[in-house]
Amino acid sequence: MASLFQWVKSFFLIDLVKGLMLTLRHTPKPAFTFQYPAERRPVAPRFRGVLRLQVDPANGAQTCIVCDQCAKACPDDLISLGGHREPGQKIKILDYFDFNLSRCSFCGLCSEVCPTKPIKALVMSEDYELGSYSRASQILRIDEMYDGLPIQHYTR
Numbered sequence: 001m002a003s004l005f006q007w008v009k010s011f012f013l014i015d016l017v018k019g020l021m022l023t024l025r026h027t028p029k030p031a032f033t034f035q036y037p038a039e040r041r042p043v044a045p046r047f048r049g050v051l052r053l054q055v056d057p058a059n060g061a062q063t064c065i066v067c068d069q070c071a072k073a074c075p076d077d078l079i080s081l082g083g084h085r086e087p088g089q090k091i092k093i094l095d096y097f098d099f100n101l102s103r104c105s106f107c108g109l110c111s112e113v114c115p116t117k118p119i120k121a122l123v124m125s126e127d128y129e130l131g132s133y134s135r136a137s138q139i140l141r142i143d144e145m146y147d148g149l150p151i152q153h154y155t156r
């Protein structure tokens with residue numbers, strides 16, 4: 001019975017017709033193509049890209065309070081940071097922030113625990129272009145941590 005069914009399917013080219021119908025159904029739709037790198041594919045609102053530090057957009061001031069919580073939260077010990085206190089200043093000055101991108105699993109724990117409000121000092125950005133030609137360049141230093149695409153803030 002099964003072989004008869006196969007024979008009928010082959011004789012009437014059922015699979016070919018099915019394939020053609022699928023092609024016809026999708027042909028009038030616009031092509032799902034982005035002219036990368038001139039045009040970047042938009043990411044989901046809560047996409048977890050490369051970690052970035054943020055300054056206060058109003059005045060460019062440092063938002064990180066050098067609390068070290070992100071470094072402690074990272075399960076792979078990929079963040080190392082330090083700062084110093086200036087006389088008369090309430091928050092510490094961030095001196096260095098080293099982030100080992102090459103081993104990051106993008107779990108987001110470091111960003112999750114960052115306590116600063118209303119601007120979170122450490123965010124997972126929309127940057128997904130991670131390629132580089134050396135291992136050394138996968139260690140992002142403090143200046144590079146402020147680089148990257150403009151941050152889109154996700155609100156529930």
Ligand code: SF4
Nearest residue numbers: 074104105107108110
């Ligand atoms: S995203 Fe996860 S693995 Fe990457 S630095 Fe943050 S805590 Fe560590």
Ligand code: SF4
Nearest residue numbers: 064065067068070114
């Ligand atoms: S958790 Fe946030 S505020 Fe604290 S050291 Fe890390 S980036 Fe800075």
